[in-house]
Amino acid sequence: MSQHLIIAPILIPFVAGALMLLYDDRQRAAKFWLSLIATGLTLAVAVALLMRAKLGASEGAENIGFYLLGDWAAPMAIVLVLDHLAAMMLLLTSVLALASLVYARASWHRQGQHYFSLFQFLLVGLNGAFLTGDLFNLFVFFEVLLAASYGLLLHGSGQVRVRAGLHYIAINLAASLLLLLGISLIYGVTGTLNMAHLASMMPDIDAANRPLLQMGLALMGVAFLVKAGIWPLSFWLPNAYMAAAAPVGAMFAIMTKVGIYAILRLTMLLFAAGSGPSAGLGAGLLIGLGMATVVFGMLGVLASQSLGRIAAHAVILSSGTMLAVTGLALAGGGEWMLAGALHYMVASPLAAGALFLMVEPMSRDDGGIAAMLALTAEIYGAKADLPSDDDGPDGPAIAAGPALLAACFALCLLALAGLPPMPGFIGKLTMIQGVFDTADTSPWLGWAFVALLLVSGFATLIGLARIGIQTFWANDDRDSPVMAMEIAPIMALITVLAVISIESEAVLRYTDRTAQALHQTSRYAQGVLTAPRADDAQPPTPEDVP
Amino acid sequence: MEIVLSLAIGVLSASGIWLILRPRSFQVIVGLCLLSYAVNLFIFSMGRLTLSAPAIMPKGGFVDPTRYADPLPQALVLTAIVISFATTALFLVVLIASRGFTGTDHVDGREREQP
Numbered sequence: 206m207s208q209h210l211i212i213a214p215i216l217i218p219f220v221a222g223a224l225m226l227l228y229d230d231r232q233r234a235a236k237f238w239l240s241l242i243a244t245g246l247t248l249a250v251a252v253a254l255l256m257r258a259k260l261g262a263s264e265g266a267e268n269i270g271f272y273l274l275g276d277w278a279a280p281m282a283i284v285l286v287l288d289h290l291a292a293m294m295l296l297l298t299s300v301l302a303l304a305s306l307v308y309a310r311a312s313w314h315r316q317g318q319h320y321f322s323l324f325q326f327l328l329v330g331l332n333g334a335f336l337t338g339d340l341f342n343l344f345v346f347f348e349v350l351l352a353a354s355y356g357l358l359l360h361g362s363g364q365v366r367v368r369a370g371l372h373y374i375a376i377n378l379a380a381s382l383l384l385l386l387g388i389s390l391i392y393g394v395t396g397t398l399n400m401a402h403l404a405s406m407m408p409d410i411d412a413a414n415r416p417l418l419q420m421g422l423a424l425m426g427v428a429f430l431v432k433a434g435i436w437p438l439s440f441w442l443p444n445a446y447m448a449a450a451a452p453v454g455a456m457f458a459i460m461t462k463v464g465i466y467a468i469l470r471l472t473m474l475l476f477a478a479g480s481g482p483s484a485g486l487g488a489g490l491l492i493g494l495g496m497a498t499v500v501f502g503m504l505g506v507l508a509s510q511s512l513g514r515i516a517a518h519a520v521i522l523s524s525g526t527m528l529a530v531t532g533l534a535l536a537g538g539g540e541w542m543l544a545g546a547l548h549y550m551v552a553s554p555l556a557a558g559a560l561f562l563m564v565e566p567m568s569r570d571d572g573g574i575a576a577m578l579a580l581t582a583e584i585y586g587a588k589a590d591l592p593s594d595d596d597g598p599d600g601p602a603i604a605a606g607p608a609l610l611a612a613c614f615a616l617c618l619l620a621l622a623g624l625p626p627m628p629g630f631i632g633k634l635t636m637i638q639g640v641f642d643t644a645d646t647s648p649w650l651g652w653a654f655v656a657l658l659l660v661s662g663f664a665t666l667i668g669l670a671r672i673g674i675q676t677f678w679a680n681d682d683r684d685s686p687v688m689a690m691e692i693a694p695i696m697a698l699i700t701v702l703a704v705i706s707i708e709s710e711a712v713l714r715y716t717d718r719t720a721q722a723l724h725q726t727s728r729y730a731q732g733v734l735t736a737p738r739a740d741d742a743q744p745p746t747p748e749d750v751p
Numbered sequence: 752m753e754i755v756l757s758l759a760i761g762v763l764s765a766s767g768i769w770l771i772l773r774p775r776s777f778q779v780i781v782g783l784c785l786l787s788y789a790v791n792l793f794i795f796s797m798g799r800l801t802l803s804a805p806a807i808m809p810k811g812g813f814v815d816p817t818r819y820a821d822p823l824p825q826a827l828v829l830t831a832i833v834i835s836f837a838t839t840a841l842f843l844v845v846l847i848a849s850r851g852f853t854g855t856d857h858v859d860g861r862e863r864e865q866p
Contacts, residue, residue, distance in 0.1 A: 364852040393797035
């Protein structure tokens with residue numbers, strides 16, 4: 206039974222989402238509870254899977270879990286793979302999802318139809334993309350999560366969202382076509398779509414076919430770079446993320462990380478040191494693009510006037526950092542640096558998600574949501590006397606709301622800028638240590654990366670502190686209420702960040718093991734190809750025999 | 752046959768790329784459709800071109816795989832067609848909504864000022 210746990214993070218949200226489609230939006234309260242239960246269950250499963258990945262490694266036994274769909278032997282059919290990285294990303298997704306879901310209960314789920322179903326389908330796509338070990342399956346799960354994200358981005362409607370949605374959909378459709386081209390090219394050259402099988406074939410590709418294969422991989426890489434929001438393919442991102450409803454924006458904070466995850470997984474697997482002439486392919490390009498993205502995100506944070514736009518640029522900045530680290534790791538940057546980067550990758554989506562959730566309570570005085578609703582009403586020709594009773598947020602308001610909000614904002618600022626008490630600092634410190642510990646990369650590159658890392662943190666500090674001063678200090682007549690339902694998920698996310706900071710040693714040990722596992726590609730590749738079928742392990746029961 | 756197929760893919764993708772760079776939203780959606788046709792044909796050709804070869808092998812015993820078409824790209828094409836059909840339909844809805852909201856079919860929601 207327990208081996209079926211691996212597929213649960215895909216099946217639970219899928220069943221819940223499909224079930225909720227059967228009822229219309231009059232059953233919103235029931236739908237909320239159903240999705241809360243489904244997301245909570247997914248969180249529990251993610252914790253169990255993380256424990257399994259962790260314990261398996263400490264016992265020195267098999268530390269990668271496999272799930273053969275349909276019980277076909279490995280390269281023949283689709284396989285789900287659960288290793289350290291996948292387990293970590295699953296847990297990260299479900300924590301963020303839970304916070305976003307509770308926040309949406311305050312008011313956003315009422316602004317359109319089928320919010321909760323789309324939300325669950327987004328989780329299906331995210332969890333599937335993290336778990337799959339097959340390239341075409343990766344494409345399918347990317348499409349699932351993108352299709353759900355199109356719906357979620359347009360949730361609430363209005364001119365701004367529709368225009369941003371049009372651009373977002375067009376860009377992502379074009380990127381998906383590139384992904385498909387790359388995948389089919391890889392299949393045409395190697396005859397396989399299984400990542401592990403591909404990794405074991407990499408050293409033996411003959412010289413005539415190698416350029417074709419590398420071109421296929423490069424096409425896939427471009428598609429992932431678009432999804433990760435890497436400069437110069439990131440101009441769609443700030444507009445789309447700003448236009449999205451607050452809880453959707455928080456989920457989008459992890460969607461760029463899916464692109465980073467795919468790049469990290471595939472480059473470490475296919476261009477590892479043992480893969481012959483293709484070893485280290487594109488490392489310089491990844492470092493260059495990553496650094497350019499950090500600069501772009503940094504300038505964006507400094508230039509932006511609204512909190513939503515700053516949050517979007519902070520997402521771009523963290524994507525760029527991760528990409529540069531991936532490139533450095535590919536060029537032989539060492540495991541310790543990658544461990545620090547993975548620690549950073551856990552902390553930064555949580556902080557960015559919390560920031561997206563804070564956008565709305567912080568800018569309500571400026572008439573954020575009211576202006577949006579008035580605009581919609583104007584277009585439909587209705588009177589602009591919204592928001593009526595039905596459109597205000599639910600639940601009790603908190604008396605000390607603004608003070609709590611300001612405290613959360615300050616802590617979130619520290620996490621994003623990478624200052625001491627919050628976990629962003631530990632991730633960055635470890636990265637810097639790692640860069641200087643290894644002699645494989647050139648010292649100039651290391652210095653440039655460290656300088657960029659520190660300057661970008663400083664820029665984030667300036668940009669966010671400026672907005673904080675404008676909102677909390679320069680504004681005397683703040684009388685808009687802060688709802689309990691809105692502040693609770695933000696505080697929960699900040700608490701998770703604090704726990705990561707306190708338990709830094711455990712988290713770092715885990716990410717260090719993740720980085721080691723990423724460097725031992727042969728273990729992943731051979732593990733998948735020799736994964737035992739359930740049929741071989743146990744004799745067939747009488748029911749199985751026809 | 753190879754030259755016809757590659758010409759078709761080339762013409763489709765060239766027209767598609769030109770169209771998605773145009774300012775009208777309807778041109779963009781037609782461009783995306785053409786591009787997805789080109790990609791689907793390309794996936795199909797990755798299973799090698801065969802004439803009058805079945806994709807399904809008979810049951811039992813050893814068969815000579817060179818006498819059969821590769822079934823996997825055909826399955827992939829089927830999935831890709833379904834997905835691109837669905838996303839194009841969704842894009843069409845967003846396009847019409849955008850036309851309704853802004854009163855123009857420009858992709859940016861407003862006409863560029865004439866110099």
